[in-house]
Amino acid sequence: MTTPLASTSRLKDVLSVYFHELDDAARTHSAPVAWCSSVGPVELLRALGYRVFFPENHSAMLGAARTANHYMTRAHALGYSPDSCSYLSSDVGAYLSGETALARYGIAEVPHPDVLVFNTNQCRDVRDWFDYYAREWDVPAIGITSFRCLDRIEQDHVDAIALQHERLVAPLEAIAGRRLDAPNLEETLRLSREGSGLWRAVLETATHRPSPLSFFEATIQMAPAVVLRGTEEACAYYRLLLAELQDRVSRKVAAVSGERFRIYWEGMPIWGKLRALSELFESLRTCVVASTYCNSWIFDALDPADPFRSMARSSLELFIVRAEQAKERYLEQMAGQYQVDGLLFHDCRTCPNNSNSRYGMPGRLRERLGLPVLSVDGDVNDLRCYSEEQSMTSIEGFVEQLAEAF
Amino acid sequence: MPPEKAPETGNGTGMPARGPTKHFVGIDSGSWTTKAVVIDETGTVLGSAVVQSAADLTGASARALEQAASRAGVAFDEATIWATGFGRASIEIASGSRTGLDCHARGVRHYVRGALAVLDIGGQDAKVIKLDEQGHRVSHKMNRKCAAGTGSFLDEIALRLGVPVSDLGDLASGYREELELGSFCTVFTATELLGAIRQGKRPADLARAAYKSIVKRVLEMAQFDRPVVATGGVIAHHPMVVALLTEALGRDIVVPPHPQEMGAFGAALAARDAASESPQHARG
Numbered sequence: 001m002t003t004p005l006a007s008t009s010r011l012k013d014v015l016s017v018y019f020h021e022l023d024d025a026a027r028t029h030s031a032p033v034a035w036c037s038s039v040g041p042v043e044l045l046r047a048l049g050y051r052v053f054f055p056e057n058h059s060a061m062l063g064a065a066r067t068a069n070h071y072m073t074r075a076h077a078l079g080y081s082p083d084s085c086s087y088l089s090s091d092v093g094a095y096l097s098g099e100t101a102l103a104r105y106g107i108a109e110v111p112h113p114d115v116l117v118f119n120t121n122q123c124r125d126v127r128d129w130f131d132y133y134a135r136e137w138d139v140p141a142i143g144i145t146s147f148r149c150l151d152r153i154e155q156d157h158v159d160a161i162a163l164q165h166e167r168l169v170a171p172l173e174a175i176a177g178r179r180l181d182a183p184n185l186e187e188t189l190r191l192s193r194e195g196s197g198l199w200r201a202v203l204e205t206a207t208h209r210p211s212p213l214s215f216f217e218a219t220i221q222m223a224p225a226v227v228l229r230g231t232e233e234a235c236a237y238y239r240l241l242l243a244e245l246q247d248r249v250s251r252k253v254a255a256v257s258g259e260r261f262r263i264y265w266e267g268m269p270i271w272g273k274l275r276a277l278s279e280l281f282e283s284l285r286t287c288v289v290a291s292t293y294c295n296s297w298i299f300d301a302l303d304p305a306d307p308f309r310s311m312a313r314s315s316l317e318l319f320i321v322r323a324e325q326a327k328e329r330y331l332e333q334m335a336g337q338y339q340v341d342g343l344l345f346h347d348c349r350t351c352p353n354n355s356n357s358r359y360g361m362p363g364r365l366r367e368r369l370g371l372p373v374l375s376v377d378g379d380v381n382d383l384r385c386y387s388e389e390q391s392m393t394s395i396e397g398f399v400e401q402l403a404e405a406f
Numbered sequence: 407m408p409p410e411k412a413p414e415t416g417n418g419t420g421m422p423a424r425g426p427t428k429h430f431v432g433i434d435s436g437s438w439t440t441k442a443v444v445i446d447e448t449g450t451v452l453g454s455a456v457v458q459s460a461a462d463l464t465g466a467s468a469r470a471l472e473q474a475a476s477r478a479g480v481a482f483d484e485a486t487i488w489a490t491g492f493g494r495a496s497i498e499i500a501s502g503s504r505t506g507l508d509c510h511a512r513g514v515r516h517y518v519r520g521a522l523a524v525l526d527i528g529g530q531d532a533k534v535i536k537l538d539e540q541g542h543r544v545s546h547k548m549n550r551k552c553a554a555g556t557g558s559f560l561d562e563i564a565l566r567l568g569v570p571v572s573d574l575g576d577l578a579s580g581y582r583e584e585l586e587l588g589s590f591c592t593v594f595t596a597t598e599l600l601g602a603i604r605q606g607k608r609p610a611d612l613a614r615a616a617y618k619s620i621v622k623r624v625l626e627m628a629q630f631d632r633p634v635v636a637t638g639g640v641i642a643h644h645p646m647v648v649a650l651l652t653e654a655l656g657r658d659i660v661v662p663p664h665p666q667e668m669g670a671f672g673a674a675l676a677a678r679d680a681a682s683e684s685p686q687h688a689r690g
Contacts, residue, residue, distance in 0.1 A: 366545065377550055389492045390531065394548055397507030401543040 003253075005217060007241040014237050015223055019105045025051040026111030032176045033113045035133070037126040038226055039296065039318055040119040041144065041165055041311060043192050046230045047185040048176045053111050054227050055129065059087035061101035062094055063271030063381035071097055072382060085125035086350040086381035092132055115175045117168070118143035121321045123353040142171055146315065151323040153316050161312035186304040189311070192230040193302040198238035199225040200298045205245040206289040207338055210254030212245045215265045215288035216278035217255060225297040256287040261402050264335055265291040267346030268354045268380040273388070280392055284399045290338040292319050292331070293354075320353055324361060328368065335369055341402050342372040344395070349377065349385035372405070374398040429485040430681070431474065432509065432673025433467050433500060435459065435493030438529025438557060439639060441670040442470035444478035444485065449516050449675060453478025454667045456639075463493040471499070488677035490669050502680055507535055507546050509672025514635045515541045516675060517662040521632045525659075526668070527624060527640035527647065529557040534628040547627050555623030557640045559592050563616040566599050567609045575646050578613035585615040595619065614646070621650040634659040642666035 025031040034050040036042050038057065045052050062068040068086065071093030076082050078096070080089050094100055100110050116130035116139060127143065134141035144164045147157050169180050202221065206213045213221075221241060228234035247253075263281070265288045270277065281288055301317055303310035315321070319330055335343065343365060345357035352358065362373040376394060379385035429452070434441040436459060443454045455473035459466045467489070475482035489500035490509040497503075504512075506526075514524045515537065524535040532549040549555050564571035585607060589595040595616075602612055620640070634655060640647055642665045651659050664671060 372545065374545075375547070390548055393492065393505050393507065394546070397505040397543075397546060400505060400508045401546070404542050 005221070005241070005244060007237070007244050008220070010240060011221065011223065011237060014228070014233055016105055018227060018233070019102055019107055022051045022053055022111045023102070023105075023107045026113075032115070033111050034172075035113040035116045035130065037118045037122065037130070037143070039122055039315060039320075040117055040126075041168065041315070043185065043188045043230045043302075043307070043311060044165065044168060044172065044180075045117060047188045048172055048180055049178060050115075050172075050176060051111070052227075053113065055091050055110075056087055056126075057223065057227050058094075058101055058110060059091045059381060060269075060271055061104075062090045063087075064274060065101060065104075066272040066383070067094075067099075067101070068272065068381040069383055071099070082382070083350060085123070085129070086379055088125055088129040088132075089350075090381045091129070095133075095136075112137060113139055115139060115172065116141040116143075117172070119146055119315055120144065121146035121148070121315050121318060123320075123351075125353075140171065140175070142168060144168070144315070146321065148321055149323045150316060150321055151325045153313065157316055158309055158312045161316060162308040165308045165311050182307075185307050188230040189302050189304040189307050191232060191235060192299065193304070195225065195229060195231070195234040195238060196297070196299045196302065198235055198242060200295075200300075202238055202242050202245060203290065203294055203298075204337075205242070205249055206255075206287075208249045209262075209339070210252060210256070210259035211262065211287045211289040212248035212253055212255055213289075214255040214278065214281070215269075215291045215294065216274050216281075218291070218294040219269045219271075219274060222294050222297060229297070254287070256282050256285060258285045259287045260284075261286040261341045261399060262289045262339060263287070264289070264331070264338065264340040264343045265293070265346065266331065266343060266356055268293060268348045268351055270346065270378045270383075270386060271381055272383045273378075273386065276388065276392075277395075280395060284396060286399050286402075288344070289340060290334055292334075292356075295334070296320065324356075324359060327356060328361060328365060331365060332369060335371060340371065342374065342398065343369075344398070345373065345375045347375055347377050349379040350382055351380055354380075372398065372401055428681070429478070429480045430674045430677040431471060431480075431482055431485045431487040432670040432675070432677065433471060433487065433489045433491075433494075433497055434506065434509065434667070434669035434673060435463050435467055435489060435491040435497055436506075436528055436639075436669070437492055437531070439666075440466035440470045440491075440493070441667045442467070442474035443664070443667050443670040443674050444474050444480050444482075445671065445674040445678065447678060449678070451664060451667075451671065452480060454664060454670070456666060459493065463496040464498070467493070467497045467499070486677045486681060488673045488680070490673040490676075502677060504673060504676045506669045507533065507543065509669045509676060510637055511535050511537055511541075511543050511672070512675050512679075513668040513672030514637065514662060516671070518633070518635050518660055523628065523630050523632050523634045525624060525630075525634055525636045525638075525641075525651075527556060527620070527636070527638040529639060532556050532624050532627065532638075534624070534630075536628070536632065545628075549623075549627065555620055555627070557638075559595070559620060559623075560616065560640065560644065562592050562596055563599065563613070566596050567613060569609075569613075572643070574613050574616070575644050577610050578617055578646050580610040581614035582608065583611045584618075585611050587612075587615045587619040590623075617644065617646045617650055620647055621654055625651075625654055630655055633657075636661050637665040637668040639666045 068090035072089035074093040074096040075089035130141040224234040299314040301314040489497040
């Protein structure tokens with residue numbers, strides 16, 4: 001088994017500081033606290049001095065700890081369908097149980113927000129999720145109602161979303177009790193852009209053979225790209241990680257020993273099965289070298305010289321916001337860049353917006369790329385929707401198929 | 407599902423095979439039944455067995471192995487044994503393993519050449535495996551996490567109709583009215599069935615509708631754009647499924663010999679093939 005990344009011990013410290021600062025702000029009111037959807041307008045919030053919490057990250061922690069299924073039934077009983085987002089139901093269920101994944105950091109409860117800020121570019125569920133807490137705690141839930149299913153992004157789209165970003169400023173200023181400082185916003189965007197570039201460089205080390213990084217490691221390493229976007233802490237961490245991975249590349253240290261095949265993972269992780277899946281792929285000497293998911297926190301369009309329009313554009317350029325044609329172009333480019341031997345689509349039961357196997361795309365890509373494609377049924381957090389035996393057999397059979405073709 | 411399958415011998419004499427031939431055994435540890443097949447170097451089936459898997463996969467594989475070896479007249483401790491099926495990791499006696507996807511494809515390929523779609527309907531899973539002209543697997547699909555379209559569905563329907571599942575086919579053959587069961591879900595179908603019984607629908611018509619439902623579920627799994635070879639316990643024991651598949655596809659489908667044991671047969675072939683290839687195929 002390959003040695004774990006040494007940077008990970010630093011990652012634990014970085015995240016601990018982040019969560020404790022949030023907790024402290026919420027308890028002492030030393031800074032305003034905002035909850036933000038994972039690809040929401042975080043730069044605006046940081047520039048206004050908010051400490052920012054990402055409930056999707058919290059749900060992922062519940063999933064990875066395999067406690068999500070214990071909690072989500074409480075939200076189902078409240079009227080949230082088992083077919084609705086299991087991130088939402090895990091998080092709300094944990095709240096109803098008076099528990100949190102932050103307990104591992106010695107924190108008793110999630111930080112209560114002064115405002116909840118969403119962007120529906122990823123799904124409607126983030127709004128439904130934030131509306132629950134808005135009712136519960138009587139705090140405002142505001143945000144951006146995005147276009148969705150875009151093939152080409154036109155200037156009209158960007159202008160409309162930029163205007164929505166601008167309209168958030170006044171209420172956010174009122175809650176924070178301070179005015180938005182333009183140089184502050186520009187600096188936050190600069191850091192966000194730099195961090196995004198570093199994260200891209202980290203992921204692109206996996207274009208090498210053998211890959212020094214697997215999807216399963218990347219899902220852990222991506223935490224700063226999500227929760228510390230727009231901060232120097234994220235940039236500093238990724239400089240450290242990038243150096244370690246570049247060293248692995250130069251020494252040809254593989255994430256999966258004896259790498260035979262390279263796979264692309266399309267769709268959400270199955271958080272509660274990361275280890276089992278990682279071990280399975282390792283035993284098959286197959287590396288999942290790239291994923292849409294980990295690449296979804298790359299924001300090339302951010303530009304400190306044009307903050308609002310560039311925030312708008314970057315929120316619209318994301319894979320999840322795009323139409324099938326744009327997604328297929330993206331996947332074709334990624335398959336080539338990472339030299340993959342096959343693509344795996346995770347059909348995530350409760351996350352239709354992040355499941356791209358439902359409208360014939362796997363078949364079209366199989367034809368277009370000439371690569372084998374596999375679909376696996378599962379869920380991001382609800383393990384009742386995942387058949388381990390069937391999935392393992394299917395993946396193993398897929399790798400047998402790759403071996404047969406060589 | 408019948409608990410045990412009648413013995414099968416491949417040498418046409420009814421007598422166990424003899425001679426210096428090397429023997430290979432495949433064990434398919436399935437969710438419902440465990441199958442074992444003994445072959446010689448030519449791929450001829452010398453003996454086979456089907457036993458219930460129940461909760462003891464190791465015990466079931468030992469029983470299947472013993473019965474198949476006895477029927478083949480082969481000492482299994484001198485044979486090379488490979489495993490397949492969901493329980494393949496539990497079969498410690500096996501020196502190698504392959505997925506059911508590989509073994510069903512491999513087994514079918516032994517009998518039928520060319521581009522094919524292998525449709526396997528087992529107790530708790532259904533799969534479609536596509537092979538190209540050269541016999542290489544190009545794709546596979548498995549049923550969603552649901553019993554509809556598998557043997558378990560027929561068990562549930564037989565239970566609701568109060569007949570042994572082995573009699574379901576005979577019951578359905580006496581149908582007079584074509585009915586449809588529209589639900590995706592086995593539980594919902596059972597409820598739908600109760601509604602139909604209340605309306606006075608005949609059990610024979612409902613049994614036929616259940617078979618049609620299975621066929622609909624499996625046909626929606628993939629495009630059957632090439633010749634279809636059907637395997638699995640449902641195919642072996644429910645000829646009405648084969649007839650309905652033929653009718654729905656508008657062309658004949660091929661049912662190879664010993665369709666229920668095709669996975670085990672494929673595992674035995676994999677053992678044979680590995681013996682003549684490199685040792686890397688063996689379980690690591």
